[in-house]
Every structure is written in structure tokens, then in C-alpha cells.
Amino acid sequence: MIKLLFSVCFLFSLPLIAQKITLSGEVRDSLLTPLTSANIIAKPKDLNQNLSFTVTDDKGRYLLKLDKNKVYTISISFMGYEQINHEIKLTKNTKKDFFLSEAKNQLDEVVIDMPMILKKDTIVYNTKYFVTGEERKLKNILRKLPGVEVEKNGDIIVRGKKVTKLLVEGKKFFGGGTKLAVENIPADAVKKVVVLDNYNEVAFLKKFSDSDEMAMNIELKEDKKRFVFGDLQTGKGNKDYYKTHANLFYYSPKTNINFIGNLNNIAEQTFTIKDYLNFSGGINAVFNGNFNYHNRDFSQFIEPQDILSSKQYFNAINITKTTSNKMDISGYAIFSHSISENFTQNLNEYSFFTENRESRNEINNLLGIGKLNMDYNPSFEEQWYIRTQIKKNKNSRTNFISSEVNNNINNINTNNKSKAWYTNQNIEWHKKQSQNHTFSSTINYTYDNDSPTSFWSTSQPILQGLIPVDLLQDNFTLQQLKENEKHHLHTVFKDFWTINNENHIYSTIGNTYQNEKFISKDSQILDDGSENDFGLFEFNNSTDFKLNDFFIGLHYKWRRGIFTFKQGVYIHRYNWQVKQETSLSNKKWVFLPDFSLKIEFNKSKKLQLNYNLKSNFSDVSKLADKFLLKSYNSLFRGNETLENELFHNLGVRYSRLSLFRGLLFTASANYSKKIMGFRNAVKFDGVNQLLTLQMAENPSEDWRLNSTIRKRINKVRYKLSGNYFNSKYLQNIDNIDVINENQNYSFNIGAETLFDDFPNIEAGFKSSLGNFTSNNSPSRFTVSEPYLDIKYDFLKSFLFLFDYRHYSYQNKSQSLKNTYNISNASISYKKEDSPWSFKIDVQNLFNTQFKQSNAFSEYLISDTKTYILPRIFMFSIGYNL
Incomplete structure (x- = not known):
């Protein structure tokens, strides 16, 4: 099928190419x-x-x-x-x-x-020269702009670089993420698209921040600047499948209100992990590297895509209000509730045995995020930012596991409940004091509290010999209570001294204070309801961790012609204390040098080199020195003697764009080496594991290489990309040091037609090869993926979409091989002057039952079958406001 469609695409394009001169x-x-x-x-x-x-x-x-x-x-x-x-x-x-x-x-x-x-860091597109009137959403316009590409996941790539912030009329659109914007902003509202490289929201900080961010600002047409627009959609599928979706936008010069709502049971994700990260907030780029910004990872509570059943409710509202020419107030609120079920089958290869595991999860997630921003600009030379963010989640998960090792089967039920609170308060001040001096300062406070409860139930004893269970019971039920509370306070002050346009000196002084507490209690619930407390057997942790990090920094930046060089050092004074049954205190000085070099040969050819020595401390839970249940077959014991890790990080990136040749080339290389860091240690007792962490010299070393070439010839754009990843790391297995090596090669070769009045076809081939070697025992995996996408606008009102993926997966170590197809198709109708639209789509066209993949961890190699939703037919009706 793929070969046939490749041939059709090639033959179809020949006569059209031949007519061009x-x-x-x-x-x-x-x-x-x-x-x-x-x-x-x-x-x-x-x-x-x-x-x-x-x-x-x-x-x-x-x-x-x-x-x-x-x-x-x-x-x-x-x-x-x-x-x-x-x-x-x-x-x-x-x-x-x-x-x-x-x-x-x-x-x-x-x-x-x-x-x-x-211009130097700015590209302005006047969209009226590129549109034909058939565009529906912002993404349809962006794909027609020279040097701009829109990925299927909503990422926007401009001249080989990813857009990290999206603005509408200079204001962040729903936190600045690109996906919600490209999928929802109507095409007929867009006047201009402005791309801003080396972006900083404080204009006079741009030359100091060394920001690698790229922003895109959408300017609206005059008649859309005070207007309500959007669309509503509802659909009904076979069986009991359904979906409804609403996008409503109101824009005026001083008030912007955006609402997005979604209700479906077809695993259609309105709010993804990538969107969550965009909404998580952050600090200005001038403070990057001054402290580890603590942000609770709520992404674990977002529903996975490959599931057996799903119900998802999502609502989000974003409001921006200009109260005066000096003050903007903005905020958003997000609510997500998902109920889902997933099922996986795993073949897990441990060092000395193999486990066959089946796992079924029933998950109920509630997630809420709210944020309020106040931007105060008393003058062009001074800006204040006050940001308050709150996140709350409630999660429950029921897990049914069947584990078979050496023909012995054990069934385990796990119930997890969790409640988490996270608040962040950030105040930033930026002041252009004079022609020579600019000041920036921030105070950032976070509070994070998580209190999960877990139950493991089985008819057979688990973790025998490792936990003090009472064996004279009909059922075995283990309970774990945990609480993790963190307070982080960061303060930083910076002075940017502009000696002249070619010479700058930056100085920094700051302090980070962390106060973290970790409590755990493990026990057995007996048949009569009483409790067998494990506290007398080196369980039950109560750990306090306090860290004070005082630091100063000095950097010199100069520019000569096409060269921009920056070098400097941060000096840290660490004082920390770990308090458990005993108290351990320590302090040290650490010097962290860094440098960067940028060579801008011209507007289309750039080279950048970055190096820094980094340091970070462990999480408090890894310092707890008593046992802690991790799962039905593993225990963990922390190490209070862990100190800070030190690792080198070196990166180089080259980009070349030639619109004359229709060529884009990017290449990057990254190298990371821990010179002092944590290594994992494990002791096996059959399927049971005892895990801990140790400090070690040179515990890991990583290489990553990426390269992409895009070339346009007439109405066809060709793409070739390749990636290489190599990781070597040290671990201790049963008191024996083992060096593991993980190598992964992948490439993607494809072609895409760019016709205006004919079907557009994108076809290609992806492949990845993974080699994992542990203790001189190699494992090898290959995944091949031919793919095909078709898009056809016809008869002015119809749009046909089709995508197809053929996966071939092979585990050569176990002689396992599997192939499966994933395909979706849709046809929609919308008359140009009518607000109504109609759509028929098919999800999982070939009714594939499961996907297959592999994963490496420190202790096992796993082959996974993940079962997915069946074929779904859906008829939808939409209305455009």
C-alpha cells in the first residue's frame, strides 16, 4: 500500500513540476x-x-x-x-x-x-499576501509562510527553531503555549505574524538575557479587535462515543477573554502534558541558572492517550485586562477531570530472570490550575511583575497486577490516593537606572505539599524476607502513608553594566533557602483490622532537610564583529543539614564556571557554543535513611550522606537557511558528564529488589547528536533528519559495579507536496535502532514506521484528511516481532459564507488492538503492549460565530 501511494504521489507531481520555469x-x-x-x-x-x-x-x-x-x-x-x-x-x-x-x-x-x-531578530509576515481564503485556523496560515512549519503536535518551527511563546496583540495567549493558539484562532482574524527571536518580555533586558526563546505575536485585523468569534462543535459516534467542543474568544483593545471547553470519551486531549508545562509559569530569562526553579510535576495526573476507556471534562478561561496605560492584570483558570482505564502487558527482563506482567489501571484525576499576573510599568525604564499561581489535584488510581515468574503467579491489587497543593509567589523588578546600569531583582517563594496513601493487597506474601509481615493471615494488605512538604525561598539581585555597546559586565548576588520535610509510615493491616507497624524494623521515616545556598557571580560579555563571547563564574557557599534520629551538618564552597560563544556569519548562518559546570542537590525523600515501600516487589532506602552533584554540560548548534536554494540545515551536539553524582544500587532477592543511592565519581556520560535538512524543489519539500543518543552510566547490582550503555539511532526521511489546487501528500519512513548493553549482555530493538498523510481541499467546501502509520517492532534478543497499523480519516464540509460545518471522521480505521514499545531502566528491559480504543466513527456538526 505504501509503495503504491509513494508512486502515485511521484507520478502525480511530475507533470506539474514540468510546467514550471x-x-x-x-x-x-x-x-x-x-x-x-x-x-x-x-x-x-x-x-x-x-x-x-x-x-x-x-x-x-x-x-x-x-x-x-x-x-x-x-x-x-x-x-x-x-x-x-x-x-x-x-x-x-x-x-x-x-x-x-x-x-x-x-x-x-x-x-x-x-x-x-x-530585521536582525524580527520577521514580519503580512498574511494577506500568502492566504487564499480557504484557511480555517491559524495553523493553515502559518504553513504557507516562508521558513515556518507547524508540527502535528502543535509546535511551530521558524527557520529550524522552535517557538516557545505565542502572543496575541502582545499578550500571552493561554500561558504562551502554541498548540491551543494554532488549533483555535480563526484564520480570518489574523492580519500579521511577527516572529521575535532572542525574546524577552522586558524589552530593555533583551541584550542582557542571552535568551534562546523565540516568540510569535499574532496581530489581529482592525474589525477583529473588538469582536466575539469562535466555534462550537458536537459529535456522536458509534456505540456510546461522543464529543463536544467550544472555543470562544472576545478581543477588545483593553479586555481579552478566551474560553475553551471540551467533553469527550474518545481520548481526545484538549490539555496535554506539553500544554501543562507551558502553563506552569517561570521567571525571566535573566535569572536562568541562578537557582533551580521548583515546580511540582502535576503532569503525571494528565490522562494518557493510549487507553481502553475514557471520559474527559476540560474547561479553561483566560482574561487579560488593561486597567491603565501602566497596569495590565491577567489570569487564567483551568479545570480538568478525567476518568480512564488502561491495560498493558509487559515482558520484563531482569538480570537473572524474566517476568510476565499484566496491569490494568482505573484512574480518576481532578486537576485545577489558577494564576494571577499583575504587570506594572510606571515608566519605559521600570517594570514590575507580580505573579501568583495555585495548583491543586486529587487523584485516585486502582491497579490490578498479575505477575508470573518461573510459573509462579501472584495477583496484586494496588490502591493509590493523593492530594497535592502547590502555590508560588513571584515578584520581579527591572529598572534601567541609567545609560550604563540596569538592575533586575526577584523574590520567589514556593510551597508544595503532597500526601499520598497507598494500599497493596494480595492473597500471597510479597517481599518475603524484606518486610516484617505477619504470615498467619488469610490476606496480605500493606498500607503506606506519606507526606512531603517543601518551602523554597529564592532572592536574586543583578546589575548589568554597559561599558559600551561592545563590552558588558554582569554581577549577581543571591540566596536560596530550602526547608523540606518527608514523613512515611509503612504497616500491615491484619485480618481483624488491627495494624502491624513496621516502625520497629527500620521503617517509618521522619526526615528534615535544610539547605542554604549563598552565591555571587561575575560575567564579562564582549562583541567583536560577528563574534559575541561571554565568560564568568558563580561562587556558591552551601550549608545544609539532614535531621533524622541523628543530625548531619555540612558546608562547602563550589565554583561553577561557564562561557558561551555566538558567531553570526550573516542573518542566515549562525553557530553557538555553550559550556557550564552545574550543581544540584537531592530531593529530601532520597535522603531518608529508613526503608520505604516503592511497589509490590521493591523497597527503597535513602542515603543521608548524599551531597551535591557536579556535571559538565557542553552544547553546540549550527543553523543555515537559504531561501534562494530552498534549503534549511540545522545540526546540534550536546555532551554531559557527571564528575560527581548519584548512582543506583540494587540487590535482588528473586523478583524482589532493594534499591538505594550512592555517591560516585564519574557515574554517567551522555552524548546527543541531532541534524535536520529540509530542501524545497518546485512544489515538493524533502526532509531528512537523524538523531544519535549514547548514554553510559554506572550502577551497582548485588555489590558488583556494572557499566550500562544505551545507544539509540533514528532517522526520518520524507517528502511533502505543496500544491494549491491538488491533493497534498506527505510520505516518509522513520526508523529507530536501540542497543542496550548491561554487564556485556547486549539487547537490540528496532522500530520501523512508514507513514502517509493526505490533505485535499476540493470543490471549495470540502476537506479530506487521512493519516496512516505502519509500525514494525522487533526485539531481536527475545526473537519477538510485531506489526500493527494506526490510521485515521475524516471528511468535512463548510460552505464559505455559511457558519455551519459538518464532519465525518474515523479513529483507528483498522481497529488495531494494541501498540508495542520497549523501555530501558536501570534494572530491567521491558517490552510493552498497550491496548487502545477500538475503531470509532463520529459525525459532528459545527457552528462558527
């Missing part, structure tokens, strides 16, 4: 100097045809693909120069140069109205 040349000024990023538009006389567009490269070169024997008006424009309009009809490949003259008394408004403007 090339117009190329150079654009220069009156002094024959090449003009970089000049706009060239080819407007066809036939209004039914789409215009062609390009910009000149760093040598002033351009290239257009035009239809043979068609009449075009070629418009060449560049800021500050008179526009040229030239009519042309091509019969063969032609080379033509253009020369622009400086404009006289030209208004900025006229100059700015160009398809695309490139």
Missing part, C-alpha cells in the same frame, strides 16, 4: 550593493492563479518558479527604496537583475506594507 537573478542598489531580504512578488494576470513570493538571500539573489507562457507583474520592494513593478512573460528559464533607487519622502506606512520584512 525559473526566473532568477540579483537585486542591488544604485551602488551595486546586494540587498538582503528584499521582497519579490510575482502577481499573475489571471486572478484565479496564486501569486509567487520569495526574498533575496545574503548575496542579493532570488529565485522564483513560475508557469510557462503566463503573464506576471514582478514587484520588487525593500525598506527605504522605491518599489519596482515589471511585467514579464516567460517562455524559458530566465535570469534578470533588478536595481533599486533610494526612496524620497516615503512614508513608513507605505514601506511596511510588504509581504515579509526581515
Whole structure:
């Protein structure tokens, strides 16, 4: 099937490619100097045809693909120069140069109205030059902009770099994540798309922050700046499947209100783990590296996608209010409730035995997130930010496990209940004190409390010899109560001294105070309801951990031509105390040097090198020196003597973009080596494990290489990407030191057609190879994935979508092989001047029962079958406001 569709795609595109001829040349000024990023538009006389567009490269070169024997008006424009309009009809490949003259008394408004403007760190797209009127959402517009790509997961890539913040009219849209924006903002509301590289929300900090963030700001049309728009959708499927969805947006110059709601039982995720991370907040980039920003990981409570059954309720509201020209108040509230069931089958390979395990989970998650921001700008030289965030979750999970080892079967029921509170208060102050000095300061406080309760029930004894169970019972029930409470207070003050435009000195002083408490109680609930407390057998932890980190830093940054270099050091004074039955105190000085080098050969070719020595301390639960139940077959015992880890981190990134050649190339390499850090130690007693942590020299070393090439030829864009990961780490198994090595190779080769009036097809092949070696015993896994996506807009009102994945999975160590197909399809109808839309879609077209994958951990290699929802047919009706 895949080979046939590849052939159809290739043959279908041949006649269309053959009809195109090339117009190329150079654009220069009156002094024959090449003009970089000049706009060239080819407007066809036939209004039914789409215009062609390009910009000149760093040598002033351009290239257009035009239809043979068609009449075009070629418009060449560049800021500050008179526009040229030239009519042309091509019969063969032609080379033509253009020369622009400086404009006289030209208004900025006229100059700015160009398809695309490139400045040093800014790209402005005027969307009216790229749209055809058939676009439905923001993502449809973005995919037509030169140098912009939208991934299936909602990520936006501009010139090979990921957009990390999305703004609408200069305000963060639902926390700044891209997925909700590209999927929900109507295309007909968008006027301009502005890309801001090295983004900082405080404009006068941009040159100091060394931010690697890229932001995208969506400017709305004038008639959409005070308007209610959005869409409603409801659908009914076979059996009892259903979904409803609502996106409502109100924009005005001073008030923005956005609401998104979703109710479904088809595992359609409105709020994903990536979205959660975008909503989790953070601090300004100038404080990066000054302290480890503590943020409770609530993502574990978000429903997984591969499940047997699901019910999901999601509501989110975001409000931004400009109260004056100095004050903005914004906030959002998110509520998510999901009830789901999943089922997995595992083949787990331990060092000396194999376990067959079946696991069924019933999960009920409640998650709420609220945030309030106040941005106060008393002047252009001073800004205040006050942020308050609250998160709360309530989670219950019932787990049924059947474990078979050496023909012995044990059935275990596990019940977990958890409640967690997290609050964060952050105050930031930024002041441009003078032409030479800029100050930044922050106070950040977090409170985190988690109190889970766990029960393990079985008809057979578990962890025999490791826990003091009463064996004279009909049933064996273990109970665990835990509480983890953390208080973190961070204060930082920075002075940015601008000696001149090419020389800066940055100084930092700060302090981090941590107070963490961990309590655990393990016991056996007897048949008569009484309790067998394990406290007399080195169980039941009560651990207090206090850490004070005082630090100062000094950095020097200079720029010479295409080079920007920054070097410096942070000096930390650590004082910490671990209090349990006994008290352990310690203190030390640690020096952490770092440097960075940026080489900007031109706007399209950049190289960046970064190095730093990092340090971090353990979580309090890993310092608890008594036993702790981890699962039905494992115990953990902490180590109060753990100190701070130290590790080198080195990264290099190169990017090259040529619109003239239609080429994008990016490559990166990262190296990390722990020179002092934690290593895992495990002792086995059959299937049972006793886990702990130890300090060790050079416990791990990691390499990661990534490279991507994208090349456009006529109406086809080709892509080749490759990744390599190598990790070596030391662990102790049954008092024997073992070096494990995990190697993974992967590549993706594909092609995508870019037709305007014909079906667009994306086809490719992904493959990954994993090699895991432990104690000279190798294991090998391969996964192959041919894929195909089809998108076809036809008869002006219909849209057909189809995606297909063929997975071939093989565990060569166990001679296991499995293949399965995942496919979805939909067809929708929406008349251009009608608010109504209709859609039929099929999920899991081939009714695949499960997916298969593998995973490595410190102690086992696991093959997993994850069962998924069956084939679902859905008919939906939508209404656009």
C-alpha cells in the first residue's frame, strides 16, 4: 500500500513540476550593493492563479518558479527604496537583475506594507499576501509562510527553531503555549505574524538575557479587535462515543477573554502534558541558572492517550485586562477531570530472570490550575511583575497486577490516593537606572505539599524476607502513608553594566533557602483490622532537610564583529543539614564556571557554543535513611550522606537557511558528564529488589547528536533528519559495579507536496535502532514506521484528511516481532459564507488492538503492549460565530 501511494504521489507531481520555469537573478542598489531580504512578488494576470513570493538571500539573489507562457507583474520592494513593478512573460528559464533607487519622502506606512520584512531578530509576515481564503485556523496560515512549519503536535518551527511563546496583540495567549493558539484562532482574524527571536518580555533586558526563546505575536485585523468569534462543535459516534467542543474568544483593545471547553470519551486531549508545562509559569530569562526553579510535576495526573476507556471534562478561561496605560492584570483558570482505564502487558527482563506482567489501571484525576499576573510599568525604564499561581489535584488510581515468574503467579491489587497543593509567589523588578546600569531583582517563594496513601493487597506474601509481615493471615494488605512538604525561598539581585555597546559586565548576588520535610509510615493491616507497624524494623521515616545556598557571580560579555563571547563564574557557599534520629551538618564552597560563544556569519548562518559546570542537590525523600515501600516487589532506602552533584554540560548548534536554494540545515551536539553524582544500587532477592543511592565519581556520560535538512524543489519539500543518543552510566547490582550503555539511532526521511489546487501528500519512513548493553549482555530493538498523510481541499467546501502509520517492532534478543497499523480519516464540509460545518471522521480505521514499545531502566528491559480504543466513527456538526 505504501509503495503504491509513494508512486502515485511521484507520478502525480511530475507533470506539474514540468510546467514550471525559473526566473532568477540579483537585486542591488544604485551602488551595486546586494540587498538582503528584499521582497519579490510575482502577481499573475489571471486572478484565479496564486501569486509567487520569495526574498533575496545574503548575496542579493532570488529565485522564483513560475508557469510557462503566463503573464506576471514582478514587484520588487525593500525598506527605504522605491518599489519596482515589471511585467514579464516567460517562455524559458530566465535570469534578470533588478536595481533599486533610494526612496524620497516615503512614508513608513507605505514601506511596511510588504509581504515579509526581515530585521536582525524580527520577521514580519503580512498574511494577506500568502492566504487564499480557504484557511480555517491559524495553523493553515502559518504553513504557507516562508521558513515556518507547524508540527502535528502543535509546535511551530521558524527557520529550524522552535517557538516557545505565542502572543496575541502582545499578550500571552493561554500561558504562551502554541498548540491551543494554532488549533483555535480563526484564520480570518489574523492580519500579521511577527516572529521575535532572542525574546524577552522586558524589552530593555533583551541584550542582557542571552535568551534562546523565540516568540510569535499574532496581530489581529482592525474589525477583529473588538469582536466575539469562535466555534462550537458536537459529535456522536458509534456505540456510546461522543464529543463536544467550544472555543470562544472576545478581543477588545483593553479586555481579552478566551474560553475553551471540551467533553469527550474518545481520548481526545484538549490539555496535554506539553500544554501543562507551558502553563506552569517561570521567571525571566535573566535569572536562568541562578537557582533551580521548583515546580511540582502535576503532569503525571494528565490522562494518557493510549487507553481502553475514557471520559474527559476540560474547561479553561483566560482574561487579560488593561486597567491603565501602566497596569495590565491577567489570569487564567483551568479545570480538568478525567476518568480512564488502561491495560498493558509487559515482558520484563531482569538480570537473572524474566517476568510476565499484566496491569490494568482505573484512574480518576481532578486537576485545577489558577494564576494571577499583575504587570506594572510606571515608566519605559521600570517594570514590575507580580505573579501568583495555585495548583491543586486529587487523584485516585486502582491497579490490578498479575505477575508470573518461573510459573509462579501472584495477583496484586494496588490502591493509590493523593492530594497535592502547590502555590508560588513571584515578584520581579527591572529598572534601567541609567545609560550604563540596569538592575533586575526577584523574590520567589514556593510551597508544595503532597500526601499520598497507598494500599497493596494480595492473597500471597510479597517481599518475603524484606518486610516484617505477619504470615498467619488469610490476606496480605500493606498500607503506606506519606507526606512531603517543601518551602523554597529564592532572592536574586543583578546589575548589568554597559561599558559600551561592545563590552558588558554582569554581577549577581543571591540566596536560596530550602526547608523540606518527608514523613512515611509503612504497616500491615491484619485480618481483624488491627495494624502491624513496621516502625520497629527500620521503617517509618521522619526526615528534615535544610539547605542554604549563598552565591555571587561575575560575567564579562564582549562583541567583536560577528563574534559575541561571554565568560564568568558563580561562587556558591552551601550549608545544609539532614535531621533524622541523628543530625548531619555540612558546608562547602563550589565554583561553577561557564562561557558561551555566538558567531553570526550573516542573518542566515549562525553557530553557538555553550559550556557550564552545574550543581544540584537531592530531593529530601532520597535522603531518608529508613526503608520505604516503592511497589509490590521493591523497597527503597535513602542515603543521608548524599551531597551535591557536579556535571559538565557542553552544547553546540549550527543553523543555515537559504531561501534562494530552498534549503534549511540545522545540526546540534550536546555532551554531559557527571564528575560527581548519584548512582543506583540494587540487590535482588528473586523478583524482589532493594534499591538505594550512592555517591560516585564519574557515574554517567551522555552524548546527543541531532541534524535536520529540509530542501524545497518546485512544489515538493524533502526532509531528512537523524538523531544519535549514547548514554553510559554506572550502577551497582548485588555489590558488583556494572557499566550500562544505551545507544539509540533514528532517522526520518520524507517528502511533502505543496500544491494549491491538488491533493497534498506527505510520505516518509522513520526508523529507530536501540542497543542496550548491561554487564556485556547486549539487547537490540528496532522500530520501523512508514507513514502517509493526505490533505485535499476540493470543490471549495470540502476537506479530506487521512493519516496512516505502519509500525514494525522487533526485539531481536527475545526473537519477538510485531506489526500493527494506526490510521485515521475524516471528511468535512463548510460552505464559505455559511457558519455551519459538518464532519465525518474515523479513529483507528483498522481497529488495531494494541501498540508495542520497549523501555530501558536501570534494572530491567521491558517490552510493552498497550491496548487502545477500538475503531470509532463520529459525525459532528459545527457552528462558527
